[in-house]
Amino acid sequence: MLRIRGTVGAMPVDLTVELDDSDWAKLGAALGAQSQSEQSPAASLTPTAKPQNQDDAVWQVAQDLLRKAGKLSGPDLLEQLEGLTGSAAAGKRLLVRLRHSSQVKVVSSGDTPLYSWVE
Template sequence: MVRIRGTVGEVPVDLTVELDDSDWARLGSALNVPAPAQPEMAAAPAAKPLNQDEALWQVAKDLLRKAGQLSGPDLLDQLEGLTGSAAAGKRLLVRLRHSSQVKVVSGGDTPLYSWIE
């Protein structure tokens, strides 16, 4: 389930979207996220599905990876839009800052977040 809160113009919006596995797969393919490998044997244990926080974390990493580099305010705006919450967007921003795959440098007035391979 994804909850989106904010405004459209001056109209407040509070939207809850429920996604099943096929919806998440379509969303992942739209973002060019590789699909998880399917087990070849039917007896193999199923992989634990990502919870909503981990799914948002993957999307946040993909967002920065595709952009290559974003300023802190631009990245925060996109993360807030993704999560529907300023607090959740800030949590993802902090998590990105501490990720070994992200380099943060001072870009004058704002930090610049860069994806490193």
């Protein structure tokens, strides 16, 4: 499930999209085709393996989000993860999971940590 929150003009938007395995595959294929025409294959948003369940799918998207950005401050990353999951608690859990991932480097710079994707 993806939750999209924000505004369109002055109107608030809160949209929840539920996808099954075939929908995730179609979305990944569409994003992969789009990103390959616009970017290098290394920057592709397509997950490297098919998600086993909903939590794995969200985890893949969270990793892809940081991978694509390269570097994000802790507050910015948390805001995007909260938007992805639809809750502050789930966003914080993903942030902690990213912090402990071997592919993420966290550097404390003043008041906010800086999260970087390491290839």
